[in-house]
Amino acid sequence: MTKIKFIEADGKEHEVEAQEGQSVMQAALNNLxxxxxxxxxxxxxxxxxxxxxxxxxxxKIPPPDAAEEAMIECAFHVQPNSRLxxxxxxxxxxxxxxxxxxxxxxxE
Amino acid sequence: xxxxxxxxxxxQAGGELAAGLRKQGYKxxxxxxxxxxxPPYQRPPLSKGFLLGKVALSxxxxxxxxxxxxxxxxxxxxxxxxxxxxxxxxxxPRDGSRLAYDKLVLATGGRARPLSLPGLEGTRLENLFxxxxxxxxxxxxxxxxxxxxxVIIGGGYVGLEVAAVAVQSGLRVTLLEAAPRLLSRVTGPExxxxxxxxxxxxxxEFRLSCEVRGLELDEARxxxxxxxxxxxxxxERLEADxxxxxxxxxxxxxxxxxxxxxxxxxxxxxxxxxxxxxxxxAIGDCANQPSAYTGGRIRLESVPNAIEHARxxxxxLMGKREPSAAIPWxxxxxxxxKLQMVGLSTGYEQCVTRGSVEHKEFSAFYLKxxxxxxxxxxxxxxxxxxxxxxxSSRAEVDATRLGDVAVPLNSIAA
Numbered sequence: 460m461t462k463i464k465f466i467e468a469d470g471k472e473h474e475v476e477a478q479e480g481q482s483v484m485q486a487a488l489n490n491l492x493x494x495x496x497x498x499x500x501x502x503x504x505x506x507x508x509x510x511x512x513x514x515x516x517x518x519k520i521p522p523p524d525a526a527e528e529a530m531i532e533c534a535f536h537v538q539p540n541s542r543l544x545x546x547x548x549x550x551x552x553x554x555x556x557x558x559x560x561x562x563x564x565x566x567e
Numbered sequence: 568x569x570x571x572x573x574x575x576x577x578x579q580a581g582g583e584l585a586a587g588l589r590k591q592g593y594k595x596x597x598x599x600x601x602x603x604x605x606p607p608y609q610r611p612p613l614s615k616g617f618l619l620g621k622v623a624l625s626x627x628x629x630x631x632x633x634x635x636x637x638x639x640x641x642x643x644x645x646x647x648x649x650x651x652x653x654x655x656x657x658x659x660p661r662d663g664s665r666l667a668y669d670k671l672v673l674a675t676g677g678r679a680r681p682l683s684l685p686g687l688e689g690t691r692l693e694n695l696f697x698x699x700x701x702x703x704x705x706x707x708x709x710x711x712x713x714x715x716x717x718v719i720i721g722g723g724y725v726g727l728e729v730a731a732v733a734v735q736s737g738l739r740v741t742l743l744e745a746a747p748r749l750l751s752r753v754t755g756p757e758x759x760x761x762x763x764x765x766x767x768x769x770x771x772e773f774r775l776s777c778e779v780r781g782l783e784l785d786e787a788r789x790x791x792x793x794x795x796x797x798x799x800x801x802x803e804r805l806e807a808d809x810x811x812x813x814x815x816x817x818x819x820x821x822x823x824x825x826x827x828x829x830x831x832x833x834x835x836x837x838x839x840x841x842x843x844x845x846x847x848x849a850i851g852d853c854a855n856q857p858s859a860y861t862g863g864r865i866r867l868e869s870v871p872n873a874i875e876h877a878r879x880x881x882x883x884l885m886g887k888r889e890p891s892a893a894i895p896w897x898x899x900x901x902x903x904x905k906l907q908m909v910g911l912s913t914g915y916e917q918c919v920t921r922g923s924v925e926h927k928e929f930s931a932f933y934l935k936x937x938x939x940x941x942x943x944x945x946x947x948x949x950x951x952x953x954x955x956x957x958x959s960s961r962a963e964v965d966a967t968r969l970g971d972v973a974v975p976l977n978s979i980a981a
Contacts, residue, residue: 488586488629488630489630489631489634490634491586491589491590491634491638492590493590493591496874498870498871498874499611499870499898500609500611500612500629500870502898502900503948504898504905504907504948504951505871505896505898506952526905526948529947529948529949530948530949530951530952532949532952533949533950533951533952533953533977534952535952
């Protein structure tokens with residue numbers, strides 16, 4: 460089990476246990492983490508599972524592909540560490556990862 | 568606050584509402600009733616990745632079964648509600664039991680519109696399919712054998728997505744459409760002809776302006792052998808190994824109307840998802856709701872609408888009032904090409920394309936009164952979010968600049 464901590468825009472923290480192979484988005488959905496909307500269901504089509512990956516883990520995940528980059532380019536509140544969490548696969552190397560969630564997805 | 572919320576329908580809207588209530592801290596009892604065997608799952612991949620075999624069954628589930636139990640959401644599969652007793656505030660499933668509610672949410676979705684042909688009423692045909700549920704796809708899969716001829720009735724998104732999967736699986740495909748062009752209800756002629764082209768390139772055959780006159784059955788009347796049609800008045804007969812009917816959705820409103828609730832192209836609700844009965848709400852595909860975007864009433868069949876409507880209903884049930892300002896959006900996927908649509912183009916005056924139709928990377932913007940009311944974005948995902956903003960801002964735009972790829976889309980809103 461890999462632990463991932465999601466931090467909502469208002470600071471509320473949610474530590475969840477993620478399973479290897481699933482997406483970081485799915486780990487959030489399975490644990491009812493507010494702030495991951497995931498309208499398109501994980502196909503990099505909507506940018507509503509946008510999160511900021513903390514520096515220490517950015518290098519531990521493969522960089523975004525063209526489709527993800529295109530969606531992020533036009534998402535709301537983009538930062539250099541913006542990712543679509545549906546495109547990040549959970550691996551043991553991600554244990555302890557912190558993902559902050561943008562204010563645009565908190566209005567659930 | 569309600570102590571016991573019963574949700575009828577465990578599709579995207581129902582599942583989202585159950586989860587949303589817990590996310591918002593609802594402490595009462597949540598009972599989620601579904602008539603299928605599965606927990607809430609994603610329907611869009613049914614006609615795309617799941618049919619193609621690229622998305623596994625477990626990946627369709629929005630959340631694993633275990634999540635519902637862990638968050639104290641009582642989920643009952645295989646439970647079809649037959650009646651609502653508004654005076655005693657109870658619903659009765661088929662098994663004869665009665666389930667009490669303080670608040671009831673109807674998330675009953677819809678069913679595939681059946682083909683209406685004389686002589687076919689009540690006939691169950693083994694190789695005639697529609698796609699709405701997982702079991703529909705599982706039933707159809709047996710016929711997905713290379714070389715088989717699939718006749719698709721209906722040139723909407725479901726028909727086109729299945730056509731794409733079928734030719735990629737080695738089937739021969741002929742698609743019949745009553746209108747003179749594909750997707751005629753939802754898009755402009757530019758996009759229709761583009762879609763037709765990408766399918767023709769892959770070998771899909773079309774019969775447009777086509778009237779289906781009848782199905783030819785085998786002697787036992789169990790299987791379709793052929794489809795007779797008339798295209799521009801010219802009769803034709805097509806042999807068929809299997810037939811898919813994709814001619815729209817009928818909202819499941821019978822439960823509501825039998826209970827005396829208003830139904831008009833969906834269960835009539837206000838901007839807070841409430842029916843005229845203060846204890847009954849309706850959400851998702853089955854609900855007809857006021858839309859801030861159109862200024863009128865609307866019934867949408869889409870995942871984003873189901874999610875948004877569930878959010879509105881969760882707020883209402885938590886004693887808040889949060890009407891939606893969301894803009895409708897939709898997506899499709901054919902041959903790996905991403906199509907993203909935002910807004911509703913009905914009533915547009917001008918279509919401006921941007922990008923290269925030839926290279927399968929373009930956007931079509933639909934303008935009315937110099938404002939973008941809708942857009943179809945094809946193979947240009949980076950433009951989709953900007954297109955969404957253009958539609959929601961209702962800003963006046965310069966059509967020439969909009970069509971010029973050298974002008975960044977983000978700078979277009981005046």
